[in-house]
Amino acid sequence: MPASGTGAQRLRPIDWVDGPEGYLRLLDQTRLPGEEHYLRIDNVDALIDAIRRLATRGAPALGVAGAFGVVLAAQRLPAGDVPAAIAKIRSARPTAVNLAVGTDLAARALADGGLDAALSAAKKLRDDDILACAAMARRGADEIYRAVASDIRADHRPTGTGPRPVKLMTICNTGALAAVERGTALGVLSEVLRDGRLAHAYACETRPLLQGARLTAWELQRMGAPYDLIVDSAAASTMRRGYVDAVLAGADRIAANGDTANKIGTFALALAARYAGIPFYIVAPETTVDLHTASGDDIDIEDRGSYEIVSLAGVAIAPEGTTALNPAFDVTPADLITAIITERRTIRTGIGQRPDA
Structure with a gap:
């Protein structure tokens, strides 16, 4: 249970390094929390x-990676091979819409203006993500303060005077590691910390790859936030016991009706939050809203196979021959979401407002 703090130096896990033949610099998240190792990505296959x-992951980061991937393809490959390489990048992971959005953005720039235009478009997407995450953080923090202002449960009353601190829960990793800087849902939590109003954070471990335990706990510790790690199955009871004021989650795709796809287990958190009577927020950039996908039923959910479930760090934890259902994401229906918070707006899907409203 680390002590509270006010933040840490800037973390940028994905960035472009300029040069005669530029390259992507990626923090290899598979090595965290044990080692901070940066990868030099200078070709499409490596990307x-x-x-x-999952050396790089998170919807906003994947969009930026896709855009710079187009630049790598145009730099390194014969012109005739570039379209196929772009298609491979675009489809490397199917659920997160940002990967396709970023790839398509840079591909259009490449077609219209060549390599320099594609590089400029990718850099602009990177910079826009930084601004978007800052805007989401402020908007999300203010939304939480409004939501808890009328909460008068005795066990949540503040001591002394002034605005009361809040206790937040999150799943997976939605911080700087999932973006260019700051992040989405965890970015909101970091803003609450900066405001001096974070009482405590609860990070779900996020099985099977433990992004909460390995990555979110690492970020929370790095920013000096007071937190506890909990097993995923403890989330509902933690809410029920009154330990949580609001739940924050990200999204890899937001359908036109407000349904959202996020890390497996998010749906269960939304159900528990509804039962506990606390707000459940999705925090994601506008680029994650996919108006071409009508509802959550139309979202392609990636299954990552049995290995991640039946083994842990390469050690078998299930009988040989065991197979597993391993969806990487689930869909949370819009009516369980208090609001979707983007850099531009707060969409109250729980009362029937659509993301295209």
Whole structure:
């Protein structure tokens, strides 16, 4: 239970390094929390491998990676091979819409203006993500303060005077590691910490790859936030016992009706939050809203196979021959979401407002 703090130095896990032949610099998240190792990604195959094995991950970061992947393809490959390489990047992971959005953005720039235009478009997407995350953080923090202002449960009353601190829960990793800087849902939590109003954070471990335990706890510790790690199955009871004021989650795709796809287990958190009577927020950039996907039923959910479930760090934890259902994401229906918070707006899907409103 680390002590509270006010933040840490800037973390940028994905960035472009300029040069005669530029390259992507990625923090290899598969090595965290034990080692901070940066990868030099200078070809399309290396980028696709990094995306598929989750060395880089998170919807906003994948969009930026896709855009710079187009630049790598145009730099390194014969012109005739570029379209196929772009298609491979675009489809490296199917659920997160940002990967396709970023890839398509840079591909259009490449077609219209060549390599320099594609590089400019990718850099602009990177910079826009930084601004979007800052805007989401402020909007989300203010929304939480409004939501808890009328909460008068005795066990949540503040001591002394002034605005009361809040206790927040989150799942998976939605911080700087999932973006360019700051992040989405965890970015909101960091803003609450900066405001001096974070009483405590609860990070779900997020099985099977433990992004909460390995990555979110690492970020929370790095920013000096007071937190506890909990097993996923403890989330509902933690809410029920009154330990949580609001739940924050990210999204990899937001359908036109407000349904959202996020890390497996998010749906269960939304159900528990509804039962406990606390707000449940999705925090994601506008680029994650996919108006071409009508509802959550139309979202392609990635299944990552049995290995991640039946083994842990390469050690078998299930009988040989065991197979597993391993969806990486689930869909939370819009009516369980208090609001979707983007850099531009707060969409109250729980009362029937649509993301295209």
